[in-house]
Amino acid sequence: EIVLTQSPATLSLSPGERATLSCRASQSIGRYLAWYQQKPGQAPRLLISDASNRATGIPARFIGSGSGTDFTLTISRLEPEDFAVYYCQQRSTFGPGTKVEIK
């Protein structure tokens, strides 16, 4: 079974800054990785699929990259609405999440 590890657990940044979130798989998964955003009290929302494809309506500041075992979600310039928890997912496995909080 594949294990996904996300780092850091918490990222404290200011609006306008760049956020870099990491997701590492315990074995190679090609490009089969998705990213979700979840705000408090809300359902998760698909951001990125197949490692780098933005879902419909997702702003261009969300950039997914990587393949094999190492993946990155970059938010180029944080907007106030981007402060949330981000999860990576491969098949039926979710990572533990990275919380992006306001510094």
Next chain:
Amino acid sequence: QVQLVESGGGVVQPGGSLRLPCTASGFTFSSHTMHWVRQAPGKGLEWLATISDDATKTYYADSVKGRFTISRDNSKNTLFLQMSSLRGEDTAVYFCAREATAGIIPDRFDPWGQGTLVTVSS
């Protein structure tokens, strides 16, 4: 628009049962694999179960296998999760989600319902 709405949550005693419906609209329900995912309070996401578009194939997480049953009624655009032998650790928000690809293997969950809270407590 594409929408999923869960219902049926509430407080149930340990050892009890509960059935959660998820009503779909805005898309051809019978053409999509569907999933259930849960989130314990303050915790991350846990995939629970998947059912194929024609209900012929189902898959379960080990944590719920033998206790939970996923099913669907395509004539009513409704997905179900029948939960039995409930335990305290089953306390969570339960989400239904559509598989956005054409396959049965979980690949991308999009969209999600708003979730329904199940609390297992005496």
